[in-house]
Amino acid sequence: MKITRKDFLRISGLSLLAAGCKRAAESVSQPASSVRAASTQPVRWGMVIDLSKCREKDGCNACIHACNAAHNIPQIANHAHEVKWIWTEPDATVFPSAQTDFAPQTVTETKVPLLCNHCANPPCTRVCPTQATWKRDDGIVMMDWHRCIGCRYCVAACPYGSRSFNFEDPRPSIESINPDFPTRTKGVVEKCNFCEERLARGLKPACVDACPQRVFTFGNLADPESEPRQLLRERFAVQREPELGTGPSVFYLV
Amino acid sequence: MLMLDKALKGSRRYWMWLLCLLCVIVAGLCFYLRQLNQGLGITGLSRDVSWGLYIAQFTFFVGVAASAVMVVLPYYLHREKQFARVTILGEFLAIVSVIMCILFIFVDLGQPSRVLNIILYPSPRSLMFWDMVSLSGYLLLNAIVAFVTLRAEREETPAPRWIKPLAILSIPWAISIHTVTAFLYSGLAGRSFWLTAILAPRFLASAFSSGPALLILLCLALRKLTAYDVGKDAIRKLAVIMTYAMTINVFFVLVEVFTVFYAAIPEHTVHFEYLYLLGGGHNLAPWMWVSAIFAIAALVILFTPAWRRTQLPIACILVFTSLWLEKGLGLIVGGFVPSPLGAIAHYAPSLPEWTIVAGIWSVGAFLITVFYKIVLSVREEVES
Amino acid sequence: MRDRVWIFAGLAFFVAALTCPAWYAVANGKASNKSKPPNLELPANQKECVAPAGTMRAAHMQMLIQWREDVVRHGDRRFVAFNGKVYEKSLTRTCLGCHNKEQFCDRCHAYSGVSDPYCWNCHNDPQTVAGSRTRSTP
Ligand code: SF4
Ligand code: SF4
Numbered sequence: 001m002k003i004t005r006k007d008f009l010r011i012s013g014l015s016l017l018a019a020g021c022k023r024a025a026e027s028v029s030q031p032a033s034s035v036r037a038a039s040t041q042p043v044r045w046g047m048v049i050d051l052s053k054c055r056e057k058d059g060c061n062a063c064i065h066a067c068n069a070a071h072n073i074p075q076i077a078n079h080a081h082e083v084k085w086i087w088t089e090p091d092a093t094v095f096p097s098a099q100t101d102f103a104p105q106t107v108t109e110t111k112v113p114l115l116c117n118h119c120a121n122p123p124c125t126r127v128c129p130t131q132a133t134w135k136r137d138d139g140i141v142m143m144d145w146h147r148c149i150g151c152r153y154c155v156a157a158c159p160y161g162s163r164s165f166n167f168e169d170p171r172p173s174i175e176s177i178n179p180d181f182p183t184r185t186k187g188v189v190e191k192c193n194f195c196e197e198r199l200a201r202g203l204k205p206a207c208v209d210a211c212p213q214r215v216f217t218f219g220n221l222a223d224p225e226s227e228p229r230q231l232l233r234e235r236f237a238v239q240r241e242p243e244l245g246t247g248p249s250v251f252y253l254v
Numbered sequence: 255m256l257m258l259d260k261a262l263k264g265s266r267r268y269w270m271w272l273l274c275l276l277c278v279i280v281a282g283l284c285f286y287l288r289q290l291n292q293g294l295g296i297t298g299l300s301r302d303v304s305w306g307l308y309i310a311q312f313t314f315f316v317g318v319a320a321s322a323v324m325v326v327l328p329y330y331l332h333r334e335k336q337f338a339r340v341t342i343l344g345e346f347l348a349i350v351s352v353i354m355c356i357l358f359i360f361v362d363l364g365q366p367s368r369v370l371n372i373i374l375y376p377s378p379r380s381l382m383f384w385d386m387v388s389l390s391g392y393l394l395l396n397a398i399v400a401f402v403t404l405r406a407e408r409e410e411t412p413a414p415r416w417i418k419p420l421a422i423l424s425i426p427w428a429i430s431i432h433t434v435t436a437f438l439y440s441g442l443a444g445r446s447f448w449l450t451a452i453l454a455p456r457f458l459a460s461a462f463s464s465g466p467a468l469l470i471l472l473c474l475a476l477r478k479l480t481a482y483d484v485g486k487d488a489i490r491k492l493a494v495i496m497t498y499a500m501t502i503n504v505f506f507v508l509v510e511v512f513t514v515f516y517a518a519i520p521e522h523t524v525h526f527e528y529l530y531l532l533g534g535g536h537n538l539a540p541w542m543w544v545s546a547i548f549a550i551a552a553l554v555i556l557f558t559p560a561w562r563r564t565q566l567p568i569a570c571i572l573v574f575t576s577l578w579l580e581k582g583l584g585l586i587v588g589g590f591v592p593s594p595l596g597a598i599a600h601y602a603p604s605l606p607e608w609t610i611v612a613g614i615w616s617v618g619a620f621l622i623t624v625f626y627k628i629v630l631s632v633r634e635e636v637e638s
Numbered sequence: 639m640r641d642r643v644w645i646f647a648g649l650a651f652f653v654a655a656l657t658c659p660a661w662y663a664v665a666n667g668k669a670s671n672k673s674k675p676p677n678l679e680l681p682a683n684q685k686e687c688v689a690p691a692g693t694m695r696a697a698h699m700q701m702l703i704q705w706r707e708d709v710v711r712h713g714d715r716r717f718v719a720f721n722g723k724v725y726e727k728s729l730t731r732t733c734l735g736c737h738n739k740e741q742f743c744d745r746c747h748a749y750s751g752v753s754d755p756y757c758w759n760c761h762n763d764p765q766t767v768a769g770s771r772t773r774s775t776p
Binding site for chain 2: 078079080081082089093094096123126127128129130131132147148149150151152153155156157158159160161164165166167168169186187188189241244245246
């Protein structure tokens with residue numbers, strides 16, 4: 001058989017195209033999320049934070065230390081490059097639209113713990129070009145640090161400032177490394193994972209267990225009998241900026 | 255196919271110019287290697303301002319790329335013969351701009367080695383995926399149209415018939431690249447500065463003035479430096495397009511300002527206050543005012559019959575600089591400050607960042623020089 | 639024919655650039671000790687791996703990537719080995735629970751010229767970091 005140069009180029013171009021299409025078709029048809037046993041009841045992990053209990057022990061930060069130690073969070077001196085999973089901000093910052101005029105400083109300046117809300121309809125996963133961040137069937141918004149290309153689109157999309165980018169290698173800034181959890185590398189985005197690795201072993205998140213005041217109530221929001229659902233029935237709670245339609249899974253009792 | 259041989263014969267001046275550009279490219283490359291090694295921490299970016307000069311420059315050059323439509327459309331759709339000599343220059347400008355855009359995105363990535371994940375795990379829900387599709391498609395379209403017509407010209411045959419549909423397809427495609435780029439920003443719930451339906455129209459208006467401004471300047475430079483003249487008519491038409499587009503752009507900005515300040519919702523006003531409030535210690539504010547003053551000055555020149563023709567280069571420079579400041583800097587940074595948590599984080603590009611940007615600009619200048627050299631040599635050959 | 643010298647200089651440069659890794663290796667004396675295989679330290683407390691040695695040698699990277707996908711993306715951590723034993727899919731807990739990274743992984747990787755795969759940019763060797771703190775048990 002004789003092939004001219006033109007034919008050769010044409011054939012190889014077409015086969016490349018075909019291979020590309022096949023690949024694309026495969027990845028589109030892949031099931032998007034997890035293969036968690038379909039038979040079990042629906043799960044949506046969520047958390048209720050009782051601020052009145054938290055206020056009683058001002059300046060405690062046990063939850064933050066527990067998280068930092070469990071997840072190898074670097075303590076970076078430069079504010080611009082900080083990495084945070086759970087931290088505190090003044091009440092007025094966390095709930096900007098829930099402020100009343102003439103509120104006393106004691107209220108606007110109390111420290112409120114904040115973390116990723118594991119939104120029911122998360123804008124961060126919607127924008128990710130690689131599905132490096134996605135919502136699992138149990139409601140946890142996960143990060144895949146193997147896949148993240150560091151475009152920081154999710155950082156721009158999250159309306160709660162929950163995401164941190166690794167501007168530098170975090171390892172030198174980690175006091176003591178917990179070998180059971182990976183550190184991250186420079187150039188990827190990270191955030192709270194609701195202690196997915198502990199949930200898999202039947203434990204509660206590290207912050208929940210660490211809090212001496214039992215401020216955090218963690219459980220399945222899809223189950224009407226769960227602890228957080230009971231609390232939400234009994235007391236008045238708020239979410240952070242629910243008007244954005246993100247459906248935060250973290251609730252605050254004020 | 256690429257007729258690169260044409261780019262290899264040039265005057266001393268041509269080679270010196272390319273050499274200078276190469277030096278800047280190498281400088282940029284050195285800083286990029288450092289960024290690769292140390293992470294994006296060497297830029298001025300921060301947790302709160304997570305996109306900066308790179309992405310802003312990307313946005314600006316998507317606009318320049320899209321503006322090629324302003325010569326392609328009259329030439330291919332309305333058979334405006336005046337544009338015969340400038341159309342291909344516009345197409346090459348689009349090609350180079352798209353390449354620059356791709357480079358700007360690339361240097362912005364934290365993990366550039368994984369960039370193919372965008373293709374391996376295509377995510378049609380992400381606008382970034384569509385941006386990639388539309389930009390690469392646009393690059394391909396323009397490259398085919400430009401090189402095939404040029405080749406036909408060299409062989410003194412009419413361009414193949416299938417070129418015209420491709421050129422016409424590139425018109426809506428150009429609109430799409432800039433619309434999708436605007437949607438990147440305007441679809442984000444927490445960023446009220448961008449959360450406005452006028453963002454895409456505004457992007458297009460500013461694109462259709464900054465692009466022609468640059469194209470006019472390039473044509474004038476060609477006339478000065480070489481014997482190639484695109485013709486007075488073409489330049490005049492381009493200037494008219496630029497004037498209209500700039501007027502519309504200013505109008506859109508004012509519409510936005512009215513809505514924001516009359517409604518006076520703090521969430522929306524804070525961003526404008528951050529960008530334009532002088533004396534608040536905001537480092538961008540003086541530059542935003544320079545941009546505004548340049549825009550007005552440009553319009554004054556362009557609307558005054560006595561100056562319109564004589565001062566055209568100055569008007570073009572004013573338009574280009576004004577929009578470069580507005581879109582290539584303020585528009586992105588302004589969306590991040592204040593942050594959703596109300597933090598005012600100052601952002602100033604660092605020296606490595608500026609150098610890398612200069613490097614990419616030089617890549618652009620290098621490529622445009624080579625491409626224009628090819629076009630000019632081919633045309634010279636045909637004409638002689 | 640004036641260009642001949644340029645053409646040959648260019649060709650020579652191209653060939654040199656193409657073969658430079660080989661020269662580099664020779665210069666560093668790396669190529670010479672190819673003959674003697676690395677001395678790998680096997681775990682003392684275990685006789686059996688999660689798959690036969692041959693499979694592990696040939697395909698541990700594919701297996702690790704499969705584990706990674708299963709754990710991170712599907713929350714599936716249970717691995718049933720060829721002999722019916724159940725393991726946790728974990729580099730740090732399972733692999734490095736028995737193997738010593740420095741005396742096993744690193745030696746062979748260095749020998750094969752693939753030292754420092756980027757796994758270690760994030761994942762830790764419990765033996766080197768354990769000194770800094772007692773292991774937390776999440
Ligand atoms: S809080 Fe932010 S990061 Fe967390 S799920 Fe919601 S949008 Fe995503
Ligand atoms: S930074 Fe990573 S997780 Fe965030 S959008 Fe980009 S690829 Fe996805």
